[in-house]
Amino acid sequence: MAAQEAELAELRDQAGLLEEEVATLRRRLQEAPKRVRTLEERLLETKGQLQQAVSQNEKLTYTLREARDHIAALREEVEKLTQPPAAYGTVLCRNDDDTVDVFSGGRKMRVAAMPEVIAELKQGDEVALNESFSVILSRAGDRTGEVVTIREIVDGTRALIVGRADEERVCELSTGLQSAVIRAGDTVLMDSRSGLLVEKLSRPEVEELVLEEVPDVSYDDVGGLDGQIEQIADAVELPFVHSDLFAEHKLPAPKGILLYGPPGCGKTLIAKAVANSLAKKVAEVSGDAAAKSYFLNIKG
Known part of the structure; x- marks a missing residue:
């Protein structure tokens, strides 16, 4: 009997333990959905934090790239600013x-x-x-410099020019001018640094006044201006015809004369007559019948 009672007590204890374990399992089963929901909420929260971290990482990467580009641009600018002058x-x-x-x-x-x-x-x-x-x-070359006048074309690449104070120089024609039509009396631009003739300048107001051909007008064609003709002839012709006397007496030759007056009073006609007479007298002295290197500038 004692043995059976002991065995029965042991079975009762085991049954009690099993009941407690069953109760514990039942509680866990009841709490399982809550824990699952809690874990799901934590998972969603973790995913959100991860996505936020990825977004911040992309922003940081973009900011870092911008900073690198800015640093590179600053370095390039510093290199440019520190380069020696050219x-x-x-x-x-x-x-x-x-x-x-x-x-x-x-x-x-x-x-x-x-x-x-x-x-x-x-x-x-x-x-x-x-x-x-x-x-x-x-x-392209610098289009500023000294304005000079062509006195004579020496050859295909050089020209004799007249600059300031009637200074004569032989200068080289640039490639562009070598293919252009250049004549004595043309105005060109000279590079002051190299002495290279770089550009032909358009001077329409001057070109209209240049006598490329000696006119055939004589003093006999001009009427009523004998006094003016005599003064002009003395001022223009005598220094060239009697240059030895002017040199002997140290008389300066005039660099030009100015004819002024209302339109139609005979200024241009007198100028042509002077050019014709002067060309003939120079031809008599020099023996060159093709003397055409004298120009008259008529204003008014």
């Missing part, structure tokens, strides 16, 4: 060995040029030189 020069000619003759800083130099630049270089172009005096860029 000297400018004028192209005189290109050589067969891919070098260029330039005039810069009062000196004529033979320098190297970048391959992509030398192919486009023309005589008279303005170029920039780096610290090694190599051509790094080019542009």
